[in-house]
Amino acid sequence: MYSDKVMDHFQNPRNVGEIEDASGVGTVGNAKCGDIMRIYLDIDDNQVIQDVKFKTFGCGAAVATSSMATELVKGKTVFEALKVTNKAVMEALDGLPPVKVHCSLLAEEAIHAALWDYAEKHGITIEGLEKPKSDIHEGEEEESEEY
Amino acid sequence: MGEEKRLIYLDNAATTKTAPEVVEAMLPYFTELYGNPSSVYEFSQKSKEAITRAREIIAGSLGAKTEEIYFTGGGSESDNWALKAAAEAYRGKGNHIITSKIEHHAVLHTGDWLEKQGYEVTYLDVDENGTVKTEELKKAIRPTTILISIMFANNEIGTIQPVKEIGRIAKEHGILFHTDAVQAFGQIPIHVDELNIDMLSSSAHKLNGPKGIGFLYIRKGVKIRSLIHGGAQERKRRAGTENVPGIVGYGAAVERAVRTMEERTSKEKELRDYLIDRVLKEVPYTRLNGHRTNRLPNNTNFSFQFIEGESLLIMLDMEGICGSSGSACTSGSLDPSHVLLAIGLPHEIAHGSLRLTLSEETTKEELDHVVESVKKIVEKLRNMSPLYEDYMRRQ
Numbered sequence: 001m002y003s004d005k006v007m008d009h010f011q012n013p014r015n016v017g018e019i020e021d022a023s024g025v026g027t028v029g030n031a032k033c034g035d036i037m038r039i040y041l042d043i044d045d046n047q048v049i050q051d052v053k054f055k056t057f058g059c060g061a062a063v064a065t066s067s068m069a070t071e072l073v074k075g076k077t078v079f080e081a082l083k084v085t086n087k088a089v090m091e092a093l094d095g096l097p098p099v100k101v102h103c104s105l106l107a108e109e110a111i112h113a114a115l116w117d118y119a120e121k122h123g124i125t126i127e128g129l130e131k132p133k134s135d136i137h138e139g140e141e142e143e144s145e146e147y
Numbered sequence: 148m149g150e151e152k153r154l155i156y157l158d159n160a161a162t163t164k165t166a167p168e169v170v171e172a173m174l175p176y177f178t179e180l181y182g183n184p185s186s187v188y189e190f191s192q193k194s195k196e197a198i199t200r201a202r203e204i205i206a207g208s209l210g211a212k213t214e215e216i217y218f219t220g221g222g223s224e225s226d227n228w229a230l231k232a233a234a235e236a237y238r239g240k241g242n243h244i245i246t247s248k249i250e251h252h253a254v255l256h257t258g259d260w261l262e263k264q265g266y267e268v269t270y271l272d273v274d275e276n277g278t279v280k281t282e283e284l285k286k287a288i289r290p291t292t293i294l295i296s297i298m299f300a301n302n303e304i305g306t307i308q309p310v311k312e313i314g315r316i317a318k319e320h321g322i323l324f325h326t327d328a329v330q331a332f333g334q335i336p337i338h339v340d341e342l343n344i345d346m347l348s349s350s351a352h353k354l355n356g357p358k359g360i361g362f363l364y365i366r367k368g369v370k371i372r373s374l375i376h377g378g379a380q381e382r383k384r385r386a387g388t389e390n391v392p393g394i395v396g397y398g399a400a401v402e403r404a405v406r407t408m409e410e411r412t413s414k415e416k417e418l419r420d421y422l423i424d425r426v427l428k429e430v431p432y433t434r435l436n437g438h439r440t441n442r443l444p445n446n447t448n449f450s451f452q453f454i455e456g457e458s459l460l461i462m463l464d465m466e467g468i469c470g471s472s473g474s475a476c477t478s479g480s481l482d483p484s485h486v487l488l489a490i491g492l493p494h495e496i497a498h499g500s501l502r503l504t505l506s507e508e509t510t511k512e513e514l515d516h517v518v519e520s521v522k523k524i525v526e527k528l529r530n531m532s533p534l535y536e537d538y539m540r541r542q
């Protein structure tokens with residue numbers, strides 16, 4: 001069902017983890033639908049992404065697209081990173097099954113959300129960057145319920 | 148072939164291995180005794196007799212009469228037939244049907260379809276263990292209720308329903324009672340008279356028989372419309388040349404299931420409980436779905452908090468372990484399993500479910516390997532999970 005590339009990034013995801021005091025953090029998706037992605041960016045004074053980490057709750061494709069997205073933006077400037085589309089992520093993974101295309105959209109959105117957070121924190125505007133659509137902060141308490 | 152490469156098949160609720168003795172019983176009906184049972188010559192009588200024999204075995208196992216067993220193309224067909232044809236036949240009496248929220252889609256989607264045809268369908272809630280509340284059932288009954296359809300045991304979480312009580316209630320009110328026993332038949336002794344069952348669905352491939360053959364038990368006297376119109380097969384109620392090898396295989400599978408039931412299920416129960424105990428004890432933030440004890444002998448169903456089921460399944464598959472999940476990704480929709488939602492699980496916990504269903508061939512040693520794999524994989528996925536990260540931060 002998945003390409004070898006997807007399986008590779010699922011089995012050996014690159015850049016899993018957290019960054020303390022990250023320049024920007026973005027979390028998108030929601031637990032209800034079964035996909036949540038969080039991207040941490042460490043951006044230097046020249047607006048170059050020095051480091052990037054992710055955490056993902058989701059299916060194989062969700063993990064693989066997050067992993068690939070982090071690879072694609074690492075070392076890029078924020079403007080270059082903004083141009084990493086879901087298509088680019090999919091192509092780099094040799095494609096996704098049609099029902100999993102939304103995972104690549106989520107990866108793109110997660111990058112944008114992290115960039116948005118960075119821009120807000122630093123009081124700058126990044127041309128072409130729109131406020132990310134989904135944000136799960138309100139729903140966060142729910143999943144910790146004991147049962 | 149090293150240790151890793153072996154297959155550990157723990158998805159016996161999805162389907163089972165066709166038993167070698169079943170295949171052997173079937174083979175002559177492909178190659179030698181291929182006559183059409185409806186033909187008059189002696190050669191074809193052999194096929195006809197084989198069908199009769201299988202029907203007798205099956206009827207006998209249920210305490211039913213042979214003429215009450217109607218062969219179909221499987222469990223889904225039996226469920227569709229029971230609901231649609233009974234609804235139509237009893238339209239004069241009323242238009243209300245009662246079923247539950249945890250039925251298989253073969254019943255649920257047939258219910259949806261009947262609603263579009265002008266029937267009213269009540270979908271009963273279940274408690275946190277997945278048991279239908281009989282008090283709710285009583286309250287749901289109306290003068291226009293013509294059919295109660297409640298499954299014998301659930302295919303996802305294994306919970307066994309209070310079928311005897313439901314049968315009694317149905318009888319008291321003069322309402323037909325259908326049960327989807329696709330998962331239960333062959334695992335739990337069933338007697339249709341003692342349980343007041345009027346119709347019962349079953350499917351051979353769940354009990355080491357072949358795929359694509361099922362039956363519907365229809366109590367004598369129950370009015371029911373024909374499903375397939377055509378020849379006179381199955382007392383004109385389900386036309387079409389019989390699947391003779393399938394029926395023969397079904398008979399052999401039932402004969403075998405009855406013969407081995409006690410020993411097989413007591414062994415499975417022991418291993419099931421062993422697996423449940425180890426997983427609950429050794430994997431934190433885990434729950435068992437379904438009733439702790441009143442469940443199918445071979446069923447386990449867990450939810451691992453903070454992780455998603457499909458990734459868990461793929462990683463288990465890489466270790467040669469076959470299981471299933473109620474996550475949205477595996478159901479092909481955006482919502483996780485309707486059964487897990489019906490027992491009250493929040494979406495994100497329903498997404499993280501894993502069903503492992505044992506067979507008589509399952510060994511303790513295999514389960515030990517599975518527990519170790521599950522522990523390792525769950526930990527790996529949690530370390531990747533933003534939900535786990537948030538939870539740990541709050542601790």
Ligand SMILES: Cc1ncc(COP(=O)(O)O)c(C=O)c1O
Nearest residue numbers: 221222223251253302329330350
């Ligand atoms: C409870 C239940 N009902 C019906 C079915 C459908 O049976 P079949 O696959 O033979 O159509 C299944 C099998 O998945 C089942 O578990």
